[in-house]
Amino acid sequence: MAISDREMAELTRLHTPQKLDPFKGVKKLPLEEYFTSGHRTCQGCESALVMKLMVKAAGPRTIVLGSTGCMYVANTTYYSTAWVVPWMHTQLGSSGSAALGAAAALRALIRKKKIKDEPINVIAFCGDGGGADMGLSAISATLTHPEYNCLILMYDNESYANTDIQLSGSTPYGAHTTFSPPGSKKRIMHHRWK
């Protein structure tokens, strides 16, 4: 169904992206942290750093949706979380549909005047297993709806790292994973790589 000019103007009005000052230099970074202590990622985890900087750039008016993966399991241990902004877990392959649904729900709430009309970021993240493999169709469908204001961020650690380093759609050719072991054939049962 085609959207009329008036409807598109209304959708755009409801989805004006937040205008944030660009950070030029480390000294300009805000001191506020919205992803802080309380997570249990591996020491030096690059994905945790991505979360920290992603939400620092987005600011406090942000809703984060996280599909199953390292950044879900390690960041939301029972009674403990590193997230300061609202955060919700979504099913492994559904970061695209969760982002679209949350953005549509916000738009409906604003239109019905249930919440204040202000820009709110909706950011869904996924690993490469949830984004480049299982969730590709949901992300593809979300990209066909530019009228909704949402962002999907895939942190690519080149494997299903949370479940023992299995091969994902973005694992480089020749990489050593539990599903692509190098060398001669051998039984891999009862042997952990992590």
Ligand code: SF4
């Ligand atoms: S396995 Fe998960 S928690 Fe550990 S470094 Fe990799 S992405 Fe981070």
